Amino acid sequence: MKKLSILLLVSIFLIACQENSNKNTVTQSEEAVSETTEVQPLATIEGYELYGLNQDLTPDASLTVSDFSKNPEALSSNPIKLKIEISEVCQNMGCWVTFPMNGEMVRVQFRDHFSIPKNSSGREAIIYGLAKVDTISVADQKHYLADQEKAGKGIDAQAYATITSPKITRTFDAEGILIKQ
Numbered sequence: 437m438k439k440l441s442i443l444l445l446v447s448i449f450l451i452a453c454q455e456n457s458n459k460n461t462v463t464q465s466e467e468a469v470s471e472t473t474e475v476q477p478l479a480t481i482e483g484y485e486l487y488g489l490n491q492d493l494t495p496d497a498s499l500t501v502s503d504f505s506k507n508p509e510a511l512s513s514n515p516i517k518l519k520i521e522i523s524e525v526c527q528n529m530g531c532w533v534t535f536p537m538n539g540e541m542v543r544v545q546f547r548d549h550f551s552i553p554k555n556s557s558g559r560e561a562i563i564y565g566l567a568k569v570d571t572i573s574v575a576d577q578k579h580y581l582a583d584q585e586k587a588g589k590g591i592d593a594q595a596y597a598t599i600t601s602p603k604i605t606r607t608f609d610a611e612g613i614l615i616k617q
Contacts, residue, residue, distance in 0.1 A: 475530055475551045483617050487552045490564050490612030493517070498562045505537050517564050518608070520544075522556050522615070527587035530554045533561070533613075537606070543572075543580075544608040556615055565610035572603045 477485035482495050498517035520535035530551035534541040544563055546552075572580075577599045585591040 475553050477615075480617070481614065484562065484614035485617060486612065486614055488546060488550045488564075488610065488612035489548060493562070493564050493612040493614055495562050495614055501535065501537050504567070515564060515566055515611075517562055518567075519560065519562050522559050522561050524584075524587075525552065525554050525556050526583055527554050528583055530556075540605065542606050542608060544610050544613075546613070547609055547611045552613060552615060560616040562614040563608060563610045564612045565608055567606065567608050570605060570607040572605055572607075574599055574602060577603060 475487070477487055478491060479486045481493075484495050486493060498519045500519050504516070504518055520533075522533045523536055523541060524534040526532045529549075530553060531546055531549055533544045533552070533556065535544065536542070544565075547565065578596055581591055581595055581599070
């Protein structure tokens, strides 16, 4: 009986180790795929590549940043199309971009975490979604700074030390983006 109990415990241990080993292998292969796979557009429309959830997005009738910045509150309750120039792209996964407006950088988060090519900085784009005023936590600000550091920007320890409180800023929740080819 004692031998049977020991054999049962050893078997359970070996099975658990085997399952854990398989999980690590899958995780490593998924990471390798995500690092090497290029993001593909859903479609090409009038010289733009379409990414995101809104497959009906077209480049016509979009606002400029200048028009939008004149009265952003009036437009914030309904989705809008906004023509921007992408300043920065998340170099981790391509899951956000920034664009300048009135001397500040506006962060565009992609709804349901779709991605765009990481080399899209400097390109014209049309985003579709909701503009809003948002509070960015200290942790998120430091995360964004770490993304910049990962992208090769010279970020020093002092930059992290200056982030001590939440920041109120304008953001954009996009469900689709067209990027000029």
